[in-house]
Amino acid sequence: MSERKPRILVIDDEPQILRFLRTSLTANGYEVIEAGTVADGRALINKEQPDVIVLDLGLPDGDGKDVLRHVRAQGETPVLILSARDREAEKVEALDLGADDYVNKPFGIEELTARLRAALRHRLRQQGEQPIFKSGDLSVDIPRRIVKRGEELIHLTPKEFDLLRFFVKHAGKVLTQRQILQEVWGPAHTSDAEYLRVYIGQLRRKLHATRENPIIETEQGVGYRLK
Amino acid sequence: MDDWNDVLTLSVFLVIGVITGLLAGRVRDQANAAQARADALQTLFDFSRRLSASATPDALLHAIVLQAFRLSKLNAIALLPHAGDIEIRYAWPPEDTLDAANMAAARWAMQHGEPAGHATATLPSATWHFRPIRTAKKTVGVLGLRQSQSDPLLRRDMLQTMDSILDQSAVAIERLTLGEEAARVEAMAATDRLRTALMSSVSHDLRTPLTTIMGSASTLRQDQAKLPEGAKDELLLAIVDETKRLDQYVTNLLNMSRLEAGELKPRREWLDPAEVLESAAGRVAARASHVAIDTRIGPTIPLLRADFMLLETVLVNLLDNALKHGEGAEHVSASVKTHNDMIVFEVVDDGVGIPPDFLDRLFDRFFRVQRSDSQPAGSGLGLSICKGFVEAMGGRIEVKSPVTQGKGAAFVVSFPMEAQPATELAEAQAQ
Numbered sequence: 001m002s003e004r005k006p007r008i009l010v011i012d013d014e015p016q017i018l019r020f021l022r023t024s025l026t027a028n029g030y031e032v033i034e035a036g037t038v039a040d041g042r043a044l045i046n047k048e049q050p051d052v053i054v055l056d057l058g059l060p061d062g063d064g065k066d067v068l069r070h071v072r073a074q075g076e077t078p079v080l081i082l083s084a085r086d087r088e089a090e091k092v093e094a095l096d097l098g099a100d101d102y103v104n105k106p107f108g109i110e111e112l113t114a115r116l117r118a119a120l121r122h123r124l125r126q127q128g129e130q131p132i133f134k135s136g137d138l139s140v141d142i143p144r145r146i147v148k149r150g151e152e153l154i155h156l157t158p159k160e161f162d163l164l165r166f167f168v169k170h171a172g173k174v175l176t177q178r179q180i181l182q183e184v185w186g187p188a189h190t191s192d193a194e195y196l197r198v199y200i201g202q203l204r205r206k207l208h209a210t211r212e213n214p215i216i217e218t219e220q221g222v223g224y225r226l227k
Numbered sequence: 228m229d230d231w232n233d234v235l236t237l238s239v240f241l242v243i244g245v246i247t248g249l250l251a252g253r254v255r256d257q258a259n260a261a262q263a264r265a266d267a268l269q270t271l272f273d274f275s276r277r278l279s280a281s282a283t284p285d286a287l288l289h290a291i292v293l294q295a296f297r298l299s300k301l302n303a304i305a306l307l308p309h310a311g312d313i314e315i316r317y318a319w320p321p322e323d324t325l326d327a328a329n330m331a332a333a334r335w336a337m338q339h340g341e342p343a344g345h346a347t348a349t350l351p352s353a354t355w356h357f358r359p360i361r362t363a364k365k366t367v368g369v370l371g372l373r374q375s376q377s378d379p380l381l382r383r384d385m386l387q388t389m390d391s392i393l394d395q396s397a398v399a400i401e402r403l404t405l406g407e408e409a410a411r412v413e414a415m416a417a418t419d420r421l422r423t424a425l426m427s428s429v430s431h432d433l434r435t436p437l438t439t440i441m442g443s444a445s446t447l448r449q450d451q452a453k454l455p456e457g458a459k460d461e462l463l464l465a466i467v468d469e470t471k472r473l474d475q476y477v478t479n480l481l482n483m484s485r486l487e488a489g490e491l492k493p494r495r496e497w498l499d500p501a502e503v504l505e506s507a508a509g510r511v512a513a514r515a516s517h518v519a520i521d522t523r524i525g526p527t528i529p530l531l532r533a534d535f536m537l538l539e540t541v542l543v544n545l546l547d548n549a550l551k552h553g554e555g556a557e558h559v560s561a562s563v564k565t566h567n568d569m570i571v572f573e574v575v576d577d578g579v580g581i582p583p584d585f586l587d588r589l590f591d592r593f594f595r596v597q598r599s600d601s602q603p604a605g606s607g608l609g610l611s612i613c614k615g616f617v618e619a620m621g622g623r624i625e626v627k628s629p630v631t632q633g634k635g636a637a638f639v640v641s642f643p644m645e646a647q648p649a650t651e652l653a654e655a656q657a658q
Contacts, residue, residue, distance in 0.1 A: 085478060086478070086481060086482075086536075088536055106470060106474050108467065191496075192648075193496040193497045193498075194496075194497035194530055194648045197497055197498060197499040197502065197530060198499070198530070200499070200502070201499050201501070201502060211505050211508060211509045211512070211522070212509075214505070214509070218502060218506045220506060220535060220536055220539050221534075221535045221536035221539075
């Protein structure tokens with residue numbers, strides 16, 4: 001992928017939005033292909049094998065989530081959702097179905113491109129899994145269960161470590177409450193938000209999180225993300 | 228002589244016996260009649276209670292028609308005036324049409340305030356008997372009974388009972404229609420005031436940013452070559468800022484209409500109040516760099532059952548307000564603590580404060596603090612949305628101003644503390 005431009009498929013039915021995305025994303029070094037319907041989107045995914053997909057959920061001939069299911073049935077191509085701020089339920093549903101991230105409309109291009117880069121990076125990292133995760137001065141050695149900030153060794157309980165490991169595995173990706181609870185506490189606890197609140201609070205405290213660098217970011221009403 | 232005496236004695240006994248028997252019979256009849264009257268009274272009493280418990284005209288008609296059916300064992304129907312004519316409003320057993328002859332009789336009863344149709348002198352060929360529901364002033368509706376095959380004539384005593392029902396009904400109907408009318412007039416006036424406020428808000432708060440965007444973008448397009456780099460940047464920044472303001476305004480309008488429509492269904496899930504507060508402060512700090520927001524988290528804040536999005540929106544609005552309207556504010560603080568079994572959030576600034584006259588109306592829709600020396604800022608939606616959201620989650624919002632030394636404003640949002648979930652968590656927290 002370092003040789004050629006990343007190929008991005010934008011699926012949206014608003015010509016104005018397509019127009020500015022085409023201009024901006026091309027200027028930002030992407031090869032842009034476009035679809036305005038669920039049917040065209042699916043056809044282009046099969047034919048063009050995009051590296052990343054930007055998907056609006058409200059499409060004229062059906063539900064954008066159908067595209068998402070189609071993508072996930074085939075593989076792990078990163079998908080970024082365009083949605084309205086007050087549609088939390090819709091976003092959570094899309095993330096639960098395997099979308100990587102979302103951007104609220106209206107959005108600035110700097111935000112969109114930052115999210116796109118993160119999604120692509122995340123996918124690369126997953127392919128060649130590193131045993132030691134590093135972000136800023138935080139390092140997590142998964143096999144040896146060692147967590148450090150700078151030189152300071154941080155002691156975590158087994159549950160806290162499980163939680164952090166899940167975040168590390170999906171660094172950069174928005175994880176929904178349901179996904180985290182299911183993975184760390186098991187399928188019987190998918191709606192026990194209280195576990196998550198308490199453990200996230202503890203984990204942040206132990207990792208010396210601050211408002212400027214919360215380490216694990218709160219995605220309001222949706223879930224969490226490790227930077 | 229003895230015989231004569233015996234005959235006399237016997238006769239006396241006989242007479243006494245007959246009289247006693249007659250008397251006993253009369254007493255029994257009287258008792259029965261009294262019982263019947265008592266039953267009738269009880270029925271009427273029950274009925275009047277049901278009438279006064281009826282909050283809507285439909286509930287009332289329901290009660291009247293059922294009562295008529297119960298007493299007469301005949302099909303009963305009620306018709307009320309509607310759009311210059313009368314229409315069937317309720318019937319038992321259910322019935323939604325009357326043939327032309329019966330409608331004519333019902334109309335006649337309505338117009339003349341006299342019985343009509345079957346068993347009357349007017350339109351006697353109709354199969355229904357209609358009686359007007361009259362108040363002191365006018366006829367408010369018509370009650371009808373249908374003749375039955377087995378008992379073709381309506382009994383006089385039954386009609387009398389029916390009239391007493393109708394008298395009571397009329398009063399209740401009049402009371403309700405009057406109340407309904409008054410409520411409708413009041414609601415219309417309120418809607419009207421709201422519409423006026425909304426129109427002026429929309430025209431101002433949508434047009435101003437649109438004007439800026441249009442002006443900046445067209446300047447850039449037309450005068451690109453002539454503009455110095457700095458000026459271009461300034462125009463571009465104006466476009467981005469004004470777009471954000473428009474977005475914020477649209478979000479507010481949507482939130483308000485959700486509240487208005489009663490569509491707001493807050494989620495109730497366990498939240499860490501400190502996390503919500505930090506998240507809100509982080510969001511506001513990211514776009515306002517000139518004043519530092521100081522957050523204070525009290526010791527051992529319990530979890531709160533609320534909706535993350537709504538609560539964060541409230542805190543972001545309050546913080547934005549403190550930065551925007553707390554003129555001259557140097558410090559803005561946001562805190563959460565527990566107090567008297569309540570979880571209490573507080574957003575405090577040390578700006579000029581809020582004039583005392585305005586404190587009462589601060590949470591009203593479209594209300595803006597108008598200071599003599601400046602244009603009112605904001606759309607007047609933020610605080611009314613805060614109030615709506617907080618109350619939808621079972622909390623309370625209050626404002627205090629001044630806070631210290633005649634300066635500043637404090638907004639206080641409080642929620643009752645709830646029994647905490649799962650003991651396993653307490654252990655985890657103790658670590």
